[in-house]
Amino acid sequence: xxxxxxxxxxxxxxxxxxxxxYPVLLMSILCFVIFASSFNLLLGYAGLLxxxxxxxxxxxxxxxxxLLKTYGVSVEVALIAGxxxxxxxxxxxxxxxVRRSGIQFxxxxxAISQFxxxxxxxAEFTGGEDGMQRIPRSTLFGIFDVSDHMAFYYxxxxxxxxxxxxxxxxxxxxxxEILRAIRDNEPRVESLGFRPERYKILAMTLSAGLAGLAxxxxxxxxxxxxxxxxxxxxxxxxxxxxxxGGLGTLTGPMLGAGIVILMNDELAQFGEWALIAxxxxxxxxxxxxxxxxxxxxxxxxxxxxxxxxxxxxxx
Amino acid sequence: MPSDPQPxxxxxxxxxxxxxxxxxxxxxFDVREGxxxxxxxxxxxxxxxxxxxxxxxxxxxxGSIQFxxxxxxxxxxxxxxxxxxxxxxxERAIFASLSVAENMTLPxxxxxxxxxxxxLFEAFPNLHARRKSGGSKLSGGEQQMLxxxxxxxxxxxxxxxxxxSEGLAPVIVxxxxxxxxxxxxxxxxxxxxxxxxxxxxxxxxxHVVVENGQVVDTLTPEDLSxxxxxxxxxxxx
Numbered sequence: 001x002x003x004x005x006x007x008x009x010x011x012x013x014x015x016x017x018x019x020x021x022y023p024v025l026l027m028s029i030l031c032f033v034i035f036a037s038s039f040n041l042l043l044g045y046a047g048l049l050x051x052x053x054x055x056x057x058x059x060x061x062x063x064x065x066x067l068l069k070t071y072g073v074s075v076e077v078a079l080i081a082g083x084x085x086x087x088x089x090x091x092x093x094x095x096x097x098v099r100r101s102g103i104q105f106x107x108x109x110x111a112i113s114q115f116x117x118x119x120x121x122x123a124e125f126t127g128g129e130d131g132m133q134r135i136p137r138s139t140l141f142g143i144f145d146v147s148d149h150m151a152f153y154y155x156x157x158x159x160x161x162x163x164x165x166x167x168x169x170x171x172x173x174x175x176x177e178i179l180r181a182i183r184d185n186e187p188r189v190e191s192l193g194f195r196p197e198r199y200k201i202l203a204m205t206l207s208a209g210l211a212g213l214a215x216x217x218x219x220x221x222x223x224x225x226x227x228x229x230x231x232x233x234x235x236x237x238x239x240x241x242x243x244x245g246g247l248g249t250l251t252g253p254m255l256g257a258g259i260v261i262l263m264n265d266e267l268a269q270f271g272e273w274a275l276i277a278x279x280x281x282x283x284x285x286x287x288x289x290x291x292x293x294x295x296x297x298x299x300x301x302x303x304x305x306x307x308x309x310x311x312x313x314x315x
Numbered sequence: 316m317p318s319d320p321q322p323x324x325x326x327x328x329x330x331x332x333x334x335x336x337x338x339x340x341x342x343x344f345d346v347r348e349g350x351x352x353x354x355x356x357x358x359x360x361x362x363x364x365x366x367x368x369x370x371x372x373x374x375x376x377x378g379s380i381q382f383x384x385x386x387x388x389x390x391x392x393x394x395x396x397x398x399x400x401x402x403x404x405x406e407r408a409i410f411a412s413l414s415v416a417e418n419m420t421l422p423x424x425x426x427x428x429x430x431x432x433x434x435l436f437e438a439f440p441n442l443h444a445r446r447k448s449g450g451s452k453l454s455g456g457e458q459q460m461l462x463x464x465x466x467x468x469x470x471x472x473x474x475x476x477x478x479x480s481e482g483l484a485p486v487i488v489x490x491x492x493x494x495x496x497x498x499x500x501x502x503x504x505x506x507x508x509x510x511x512x513x514x515x516x517x518x519x520x521x522h523v524v525v526e527n528g529q530v531v532d533t534l535t536p537e538d539l540s541x542x543x544x545x546x547x548x549x550x551x552x
Contacts, residue, residue, distance in 0.1 A: 177421055180412040188408040191370050192422040193396035193469060248412075 014157055023149040027221040029261045030160040031214050036241040036253035037167045038210030043239075044248035045171050046203040047183030048098070051106040052113025053211055053238050055093075056086040058230025059116060060212030061219040062126050065135040068220070074142045075155060075220065082216025083209050089116075090208020094201035101186075110232065117230045131226030135219055152221065159217055163210060168250065170206060179203055240278065244285050246292025255294055322347050323473065323504060324369075329378035330528075331368040338364035338373065340528035351495075351505045353515045356525035357551045362508040363405060365525065366475045369506075370402045371395050382473070397425055401466035405477040405508075407458045411451035415442055418450050418461055422469050429470030438494070439464050456487035463494065474498070477508045492517055512550065516540065524549050 017026055035057055042048045060082030067073045067081055097108040120126045127133070137147045146152045170176055181189045182196050190196050219225045228234065237260060245256025260278070267274035289296050322345035331339040339361050346352050354362040368376045371392040380387040387395050396402070410418050419442065420432055436443040439460045445453065453461065459479055466474065479495070480488040488511070495518055499505060509515040515522065516539050524532040526549065539546055 174421075177413055177417050181410040181421055184410040184412055185408050187372055187392070188404070188410075190392040191372060191396055191402045191404075192466070193393055193425050194423060195391075195393045 011161075015154075018150060018153045023153040024221065025261070025265060027149075027153055027156045028218070029258050030156050031218040031221060032238075032241065032257035032261055033254045034160055034163045034217070035211055035214035035238055036245070036257040037164060038207045038214065039238045040242050040248070040253040041167060041170065041210065042203060042207045043242060044253070045176060045183065046179040046200055048101070048200060048203070049103075049106045049239075050109045050204075050207075050235075051239075052093075052109040052111075052116075052232070052235055053207075054230050054232060054234035055113035055116040056089060056208040056211035057215035057218070057234060057238075058225070058227075059089060059120065060086045060215035061225035061229045062120060062132060064216035065132045065219040065225040066125050068135050068138055069132070072136070072138055074138050075140045075146060078138075078220065079159065079213060079216045082219075083213040086212020086215065087205050087209030089212075091201060091205040093208070094204030098197050098200040098204065110235070113230070113232065113235060117227065117232075120230055121227060126225075126227075129227065131224055131228075132219075133224050135223045135225065137220050137223065156217060156221060159213070163213055164254070167210065171250065175199065175202070240282055242292075243282070244292055246295035246298075249292065249294040249298065252292045252294035256292065259293070323383050324506070325379070325381040326365075326369070327379040327381075329365070329368055329376065329380060331364055331373045331376040333364075333374050338528055339368060339376075341378070342368075342525070342528065342530055344523045344530050344533070346504060346506055349499070349502055349504055350520050351499050351507065351518055352521045352523055353507045353509050353519040354523050354525050355509060355512070355515060355546075356549060358510075360525045361528035362525050363477055364528070366402065366404075366477055366506065366508060369395070369400065369475060396469070396471070399426060399471045400473050400475065401469055401471035402475045403462050403466055403477060403479070405481065407462040409450040409453065409458050409461055411449065413450050414446065415448050415450060415453065415461060416446040419446075419465050419468070422465050424468065424470055426470040428472065430464075430467045432468075435464045435467060438467075438497075456483050456490070459483065459487075459491060460494070463491075467498075472502065473504045475506050478510060479507070480509065480511045480514045488514060510550070512539075512546065522546075 039050070039053050042050050063085050064078040064082040067078050093109065093112055096112070097105055100108060121128055137152055140146045140155060146155050178189065178194060178199050182199060186196050215229060218229065241256035241260045242253040243256070244259060245254065246252025263277070264274060267277055285292065291299060324346040326342055326344050329339055329342040330337065342361070342365055354365060356362055364373065367373050369380055369387070371387070371390065376388065378388065382398055382400060385398060387398065390398070410421070413421065419435060430438070436446070441457055442461055442464060445457065463476070463479065476495070479491050483491070492514060495505065495507070499518070507515070507519065516536055519536060522534040522539055523530055524534065532549070534546065
């Protein structure tokens with residue numbers, strides 16, 4: 001009951017937020033909330049460290065931008081196209097990479113994402129080094145004008161809420177349980193009669209699709225798509241968000257996304273110092289707060305309250 | 316049971332390696348429908364490796380493993396499980412991130428005849444009481460029960476059990492023994508790896524003695540009782 005109340009309050013706060021805070025900053029946080037959740041699905045639940053997640057994010061940003069600029073498609077079409085294309089990419093990358101795990105998996109995904117980076121650098125339609133500028137925010141469903149920041153904020157918020165609900169649904173489904181079991185003990189899962197690769201490829205596809213959704217949305221929020229979106233620092237940043245917030249917790253990476261984006265925004269005036277600050281924070285988290293912000297807070301919460309395990313059981 | 320000439324599991328000249336080191340040096344034995352066979356022998360003799368080789372969880376293996384007339388040696392672990400062999404490893408391998416109920420309902424139903432969730436909770440009432448607990452919070456005995464319970468869900472009628480009594484209090488061992496006998500009565504075929512002779516002789520139809528990765532003897536329960544000293548030298552106790 002209290003959870004519903006908290007969720008309601010959060011939603012009200014999010015609806016009211018652009019009155020107090022610059023909407024583009026909020027939208028950027030929401031895009032990265034989706035992106036971090038997609039990464040969390042892979043690393044936190046399936047135990048797969050993808051070091052090239054930017055390829056799904058950035059490619060979808062370009063594709064959505066291209067469709068909007070060239071064909072003037074409506075907002076939802078651009079989002080769906082970006083999502084589907086990235087999901088397809090994730091499927092292919094999955095087939096190539098999921099037989100490996102750990103550092104090998106990370107390196108294969110990094111290599112593929114670098115390959116994608118150079119393809120997009122060379123491709124005509126992306127504008128190469130200049131990037132793709134002046135991406136229009138077209139109409140929603142071909143009817144509603146959502147081009148101003150305030151209106152587009154609510155589009156972004158709706159998409160983010162739907163994406164997070166989807167993520168929640170996936171990790172709490174039987175499929176999500178199998179993913180967690182694979183992360184715990186893959187040989188055991190296989191000896192029960194599951195083919196682990198199939199589940200990992202599906203996880204990869206879903207995760208890439210969500211990352212693509214985030215990228216396509218981002219292209220419309222900022223109205224440009226550049227090589228930065230497909231570059232490895234973005235892949236690293238999403239890892240930072242996930243670890244900072246709390247790996248494998250539902251809300252941690254979302255909170256991590258918010259913290260990192262706000263931090264970047266605050267520190268932008270100091271130039272290179274922003275990166276150094278990021279590094280120091282990551283180090284502190286790894287040394288002192290292994291479970292991330294949300295992980296540590298919920299551990300503290302459990303310690304202060306009697307274990308719900310024992311109370312609920314006798315019912 | 317000896318009247319049934321067709322074994323459902325026939326292991327011939329099975330050799331297995333973990334990397335460079337060879338664990339099995341040509342195992343030969345078979346198991347007939349409805350039988351409960353134990354593998355006994357010293358630590359490191361190759362009992363667990365035999366079970367792992369049947370499931371395909373070793374580095375490399377050669378020879379022949381025929382299950383219901385099908386050759387398993389080239390199949391992958393999940394395919395072997397899908398053929399109807401259920402494996403309950405020594406370390407139990409309860410998924411720590413999942414609750415008891417989630418652990419229980421995770422395995423796929425591979426063929427009809429598996430126990431429903433309701434049957435399972437009836438057979439293991441302690442697990443029902445703890446169904447919402449995390450998998451890592453169970454006692455050793457509860458973990459063992461959960462590990463056995465969840466493989467019964469798949470519908471496999473052929474079970475490989477690795478040292479279910481290990482590290483458990485005598486009263487729990489007795490409970491587990493009762494469960495195993497019940498499975499046997501229900502027609503399950505069971506291969507049991509066991510160090511605990513007292514436990515093994517209560518439940519088994521036949522004992523296969525393993526030494527240095529080979530089968531050196533096969534004993535009936537009568538042999539075991541008649542010649543306990545010889546058996547004890549096999550086990551090194």
